[in-house]
Amino acid sequence: AEEVGGGDKEVVREYFNNSGFQRWKKIYGETDDVNRVQLDIRLGHSKTVENTMLMLTEEGSLKGVTVCDAGCGTGSLAIPLAKQGAIVSASDISAAMVAEARKKVKRLVAEEELLADNGGEAPVMPKFEVKDLESLDGKYDTVVCLDVLIHYPQSKADGMIAHLASLAEKRLILSFAPKTFYYDLLKRVGELFPGPSKATRAYLHAEADVERALQKVGWKIRKRGLITTQFYFARLVEAVPA
Ligand code: SAM
Known part of the structure; x- marks a missing residue:
């Protein structure tokens, strides 16, 4: 199974509903039952979220802005987007991931933290x-896919x-593992998805390929960021209609 949309997508869904859910819930959480590698990935990912928030708020208030x-x-x-007044x-x-997200919001509401x-x-x-x-539709000021x-x-x-760009009216923010680090990453990617049962493949993307895909549908990159920690690499791009 090589292709998303075919077998790969089912493998990914299955992974993020089971062992992948257990793993990523911890990485994206706040508890300290994580190992050194997971803690490093947590840090890298939180920087990606932070940088994305910066990219978004630099252009003005998020109040009332629709975000997918x-x-x-x-x-x-x-x-954090909702906290800033975005309609998300x-x-x-x-x-499983969605249930965890809802749980988190409930907890925050109870703690009145969202105020x-x-x-x-x-x-x-x-x-x-x-x-x-693939089944997302509608129009949003901003589409983000991290x-x-x-x-x-x-x-x-x-x-x-192309599909994500078609949903976005003003900007599209994407993060992906850059292909530049390919050889280095091969080893580390093994650590993201260890063991024989977690057969999800990890695909890296050259920035030039992502840029070309955006250009093909009339979008250009306006801002770029690179987030690296020991075990986490992400290229962050913000695109706007050309
Ligand atoms: N964007 C989130 C963040 O940065 O905190 C989650 C990133 S996590 C590494 C990847 C997420 O993509 C998982 O929650 C997974 O379920 C989801 N995913 C993978 N393939 C997908 C697809 N075809 N459609 C929607 N979600 C997908």
């Missing part, structure tokens, strides 16, 4: 849905990028 968070995981980005539609192929950054006014909670990227492209081979990534 495609492949939202446990809500690591959706929740978040979705993920994994029902904090919004001048005491309760923000609109993100809407979480179980849905794969660390999901790793599940797509470049042949499928082009179509996915």
Whole structure:
């Protein structure tokens, strides 16, 4: 099974509903039952979220801005976006991840934490849905898709990028594992998905390929970032209509 949309997608869904869910829930969480590698990935990923928030807020307030968070995981980005007043539609192929995201929001509401950054006014909670990227529709000011492209081979990534761009009115933010680190990463990718049962493949993407896919549908890259820790690498790009 090489292709997302065929066998690969089912493997990815199955992984993120089971062993992958257990693993990533911990990495994206706050508890200290993580090993050194997981802690490093947690740090890298949190920097990606931080940089994304910076890219977004640099252009002005997020109040009332509609955002589609495609492949939202446990809500690591959706929740801070909502805190800033964005109207967030978040979705993920994994029902387990979505359930965890909803749980997190409930907890924050109970703790009244969501009031904090919004001048005491309760923000609109993100809407979480179980849905794969391919079936997303509608129009949003901003579409964000963080660390999901790793599940797509470049042949499928082009179509996915085109689809996400078609949903976005003003900007599209993507993060992906850059191909530059390919050889270095091969070893480390093995650590992300260890063991014989976790057969999800990891695909790296050359920045030039992502840029070409964006250009093909009339978009250009406006900002770029690179996040690296010991075990985490992400290229972050913000694209706008050319
Ligand atoms: N974007 C989140 C973040 O940065 O916190 C989660 C990143 S996690 C590494 C990848 C996520 O992509 C998983 O939650 C997985 O279920 C989701 N995913 C993978 N393939 C997908 C697809 N075809 N449609 C929707 N979600 C998908």
